[in-house]
Amino acid sequence: MTAAQLELTGITKQYPGVLANDHIDLAIASGEVHALLGENGAGKSTLVKIIYGVVRADEGEILWNGEPVRITSPSQARSLGIGMVFQHFNLFETLTVAENISLGIDEDHDLKQLTSEIEEISTKYGLPINPHQHVHALSVGERQRVEIIRCLVQDPKVLIMDEPTSVLTPQEVEKLFETLRRLSSEGCSILYISHKLDEIQALCDRATVLRHGKVTATCSPKQETPKSLAEMMIGSELPVCKRIAQKRDSEVRLVVRDLSIPSPDPHGTDLRNINVTVHRGEVLGIAGVAGNGQKEFMAALNGELMDSVTGRIELNGAELSKVGPAERRTKGLAFVPEERLGRGAVPDMSLANNALLTGYLNGMLNNGFIDFDRVRAYATEIRERFDVRSAGIDAEARSLSGGNLQKFIMGREIMMDPQLLVLGHPTWGVDVGAATTIHQEIVDLAAKGTSVVVASEDLDELFEICDSIVVIAEGRLSPVKRTSETNVEEVGLWMSGQFEADEGEVGHAA
Amino acid sequence: MDGSETAINIMVGTIRAGTPLVFAGLGELIAEKAGVLNLGVEGMMLVGAVTGFAVTVLTGNPYLGAVAAIGAGMLMSLIFGGLTQFLLTNQVATGLALTIFGVGLSAFVGLSYIGTPIQGLQPVAIPLLSQIPIVGPLLFNHDLLIYVSFALFAVVSWFMFKTRAGLILRAVGESHDAAHAIGYSVVKIRLLAIVFGGGMAGLAGGYLSLVYTPQWAENMTAGRGWIALALVVFATWRPARVLIGAYLFGGITILSLHVQAAGDAVTNAMSVFPEPIGRWLLVIINSSHLLATLPYLATVVVLALISRDATKIRLNAPASLGRPFHPGA
The missing domain is CATH 3.40.50.300 (P-loop containing nucleotide triphosphate hydrolases)
Structure with missing residues (x-):
């Protein structure tokens, strides 16, 4: 040489x-x-x-x-x-x-x-x-x-x-x-x-x-x-995400019925006639190439997108589609968006204050005044429990690496003990170690009964953590399949839009 | 005095009244394009005005006075530049402080010059060209500084859009982090822009005390520094619109003077308007204070109306304006 x-x-x-x-x-x-x-x-x-x-x-x-x-x-x-x-x-x-x-x-x-x-x-x-x-x-x-x-x-x-x-x-x-x-x-x-x-x-x-x-x-x-x-x-053996084989829980948690939304973004995708049901403790993966309506669907579930929505979104039987994000949170919905800085966390604010943003429901307010001791304790707990590596809880959110910030945001939402956790691309730009931790958290949370809806482009990720998978293509949803009953090839084919629409409920009800 | 002569007089007056704003506005435009918001324009103008006046009194040479006015403005802006670029003070607060400082300093220095007469800058007729009917008196029979202001407009436009240095200046104002990462010295470029802005503000003040009204009076800029700042924003950081705004301001200033002077003729003319509009207009015309607000009001309104295109604003507005730059952060 x-x-x-x-x-x-x-x-x-x-x-x-x-x-x-x-x-x-x-x-x-x-x-x-x-x-x-x-x-x-x-x-x-x-x-x-x-x-x-x-x-x-x-x-x-x-x-x-x-x-x-x-x-x-x-x-x-x-x-x-x-x-x-x-x-x-x-x-x-x-x-x-x-x-x-x-x-x-x-x-x-x-x-x-x-x-x-x-x-x-x-x-x-x-x-x-x-x-x-x-x-x-x-x-x-x-x-x-x-x-x-x-x-x-x-x-x-x-x-x-x-x-x-x-x-x-x-x-x-x-x-x-x-x-x-x-x-x-x-x-x-x-x-x-x-x-x-x-x-x-x-x-x-x-x-x-x-x-x-x-x-x-x-x-x-x-x-x-x-x-x-x-x-x-x-530097050590790669931890593998351990999944406890789950029994199907028949208790229905989230029902989306005939949901249609014209996208507010001229380059966005309109959602067309979405039907899906998620049960207690179920992890539902939404596969698809970015730009096929994931963004709009996540925003609709979270309540950021409420105008001109037709159809119903029910959480534990309560109709949510006309209710804003803050009220949806009080009903047990938690959301981790794909953009960490700017949407999931405020870049220039400390971790402690970012924890307060959604965590305030966990008893951090005292007659409208903020209990800062409680906020700091909460942020510290997130940091320790979810292995967030940062220069303390006063570090600005922007100073954390992608993986660590994601662990923090996930932790903040998980600590809310939600009924339904909605995740957009949870391991996007996150390294292997942190990704495994995040996967484990999702699986453990589901085992305790929380329902999870996770959108991702990474099929390996979805097959690793999900109980069932659905594909979104051009704003339409494919039938829902048990992860064990489908494979990467079939889902990949569906991602190009080749599926029979609107049999989703039928396929899932089995 | 026939009608065409009056019209030419009004137009020449317009150019003279607008020239201080051309200087101060274009100077501030360069500073803001580099991402620096210097609210000290009014203060720098006043210090330029009093320095130019004092030097003219002492030397008898108004050209030396104009140069001194530029120098004084630059020194003032260096205070601002040192504080904001090296000590990272807040630009808004520092600029406001600079104006307050300039108001006080100029009043103090100018105390002994109140009422002193000087021989201001005289028009320099350009041979042959000034003989052309209408265009001649309009464009080629001015004092030297007006020619300088025409040249300044051309140079600033050319610099910003045709030169590499101008491209770098706009880049620094758009994203200082990216400019720094590519390897440009953000602080150096901003300091140069600040000093240029200061020099032009000083010259704007000098124009007031050496040409426009050749005398010193406390606070003689009368808010023109603030109008220059507003001009830059409402002109969406485009030199041509700064020029339009400056002359619009000058034109309405001159027109309102003529309206006041015309007296009864104007009162009669107002009767063509239906009630109560005619009466309101009369109230404005008869109150010199209300009339004096017109140039300020009209300039802002017109510029706001012609610069409403949101995409154009986003394209021209320096995104880093007023944000402090911390290298290595």
Whole structure:
């Protein structure tokens, strides 16, 4: 093997209280797709920030083509040939695609010439984009393309991708992989950061595994199993979600009858004639490709969407469809939305105050005054019971990793001891360890009698935790099937909309 | 005095009355486009006005006075810039404090200059061009600062929409976090924008005390700094609309002066309106105070009406406006 394109030796970075990187060695060969694998907080982000010149290492050396270099700023990294696509996009919504890309280039250039260059790259690598469009009008997938093209116009030798698929639909992921494979075949190295094991196996040639700031393994992911990779990552045997085989409970908890809603969003999906019944202690999974009405259905159950609703929603026999979210909560409904920051939690508020937002029903009010001791005790209890790793209960919600915040929000709702828990994509962007914890919580909660409705695009997840599955496609609901009586193939077929509609109740009543 | 001469006089007066707002408005526009809300415009204008006046009295040269007015505005804005960009103080509170400080400081400095006469800036007729009928007197027979204000409008528009530096400025105002991550120095860019805004506010004040009414009077800006701030917002951060708003303000200021001067003729003219509208208009016209509110009121109303498109507002409004930037957060 020739000298590595990029090599790190002994990289160490100390933050107050945390040794984020502890003597990390990493070598990336030319044209290699190299995975950087680790749980949230393992030190992946710090390491790539050091490579990209955003953060300076305390110790260690970076070799570029065998030569030692000091990278002190992102623009220096770019001039060496290092490009980076951040997890949180650095785009300016009111500027056009071409202007956004122009801002990422340090050398003098002509915007018109850049525009034609963008079009060229866009066709060559299968990244369709209109350079004149404003970014605010683009979808998440298109925005990511802008970030990638921004790197590619500078002809990088190493491209860093920080959790690129956490915001993409499965189809977009497949397209992204095609682009990345093409880049690597042209000699561009890719440092691919993720905790999604299947993706790493599908894409990467080699993997470096980080845990608590240290390299714990280097391996060839194609020769590993997802289980062995996960164990390298979390450092112990992967806990498996244990499900107690449940007897069917005949007590009906939630009934949705002939529910139809025109979506308030012009790009949304109208719900058409939804019928479904959920029993006590049942976990019902809603499968489907995003954008087929899950969002609208969740909002209708939660009460955020009440205008022009026709049909009935009954919880324990009480009609809810004309009742707002706060009152639905008092009737035992709890909701964890898919957007954690902004909808599930207020980003700039402390965990304690976020706990108060829905937890106030648990005796935190005293004649209208807030009992802050009770709030703090409640937040502390959530944090301990659900293993939320944060800098205390006064930490801002935005400072938590996705998995930890999700555990906190789930915990907050579970502590309400709800009759019905509605979950939108509960493990979206959450690492394996936290995902397993969350799955276990859902299953345990159901075992105690709570009914759960969970929407997810991850079929493996649904088959793991659900008693029954229903597919949503173009705003219609498929028949409900027992998880044990169906399989991934059938559900996958249904997801494309091929099912007999409106036999749902019949199929379920058996 | 024939009718066309009156019309030209009114238009020239309009340009003169609007020019301070062009300066202050375009300066504040650049600062706000970088994401900085500086409510100290009124204070910076007053300090610019008194400094320009004092330097003119001391040197006898109003051009030196104009330069000094710019410098004074810049110094004032540096106070604001240092506090908000380095000490991360709240922009709204700091701007308000700057205005209060400027009002007091200018009154104190100007105490000995009240009633002092100066020779203000004189019109400079541009050869040949100023001879063109109508257009000549309208555009080519002004004092130097008015030509500067025309140039400023052209330069600011070109800078914002045609240059890379302007693109970076808009990017910083839109999302300072993203700009920082790409590698731009948010604080440096904002400081430059703040100082430019300060210089232009100072010049706006200087125009008032050196040209518009060549004398010093306490609080002589009379709220024009606040109107400049409102202009920028109601003009949805577009230079051309700032210009329109500034001249609209100037035009109504001049017209209301003419209306007052015309006296009986106006009273008779009002009788064409049905009751009670004619009577109300007369009340307004006969009260100099109510009449003085008209330029402010009309400017805000007209700009609010022409800038109602929500998408356009979202596209032009700097999303980071007034938000403090904490690097490394």
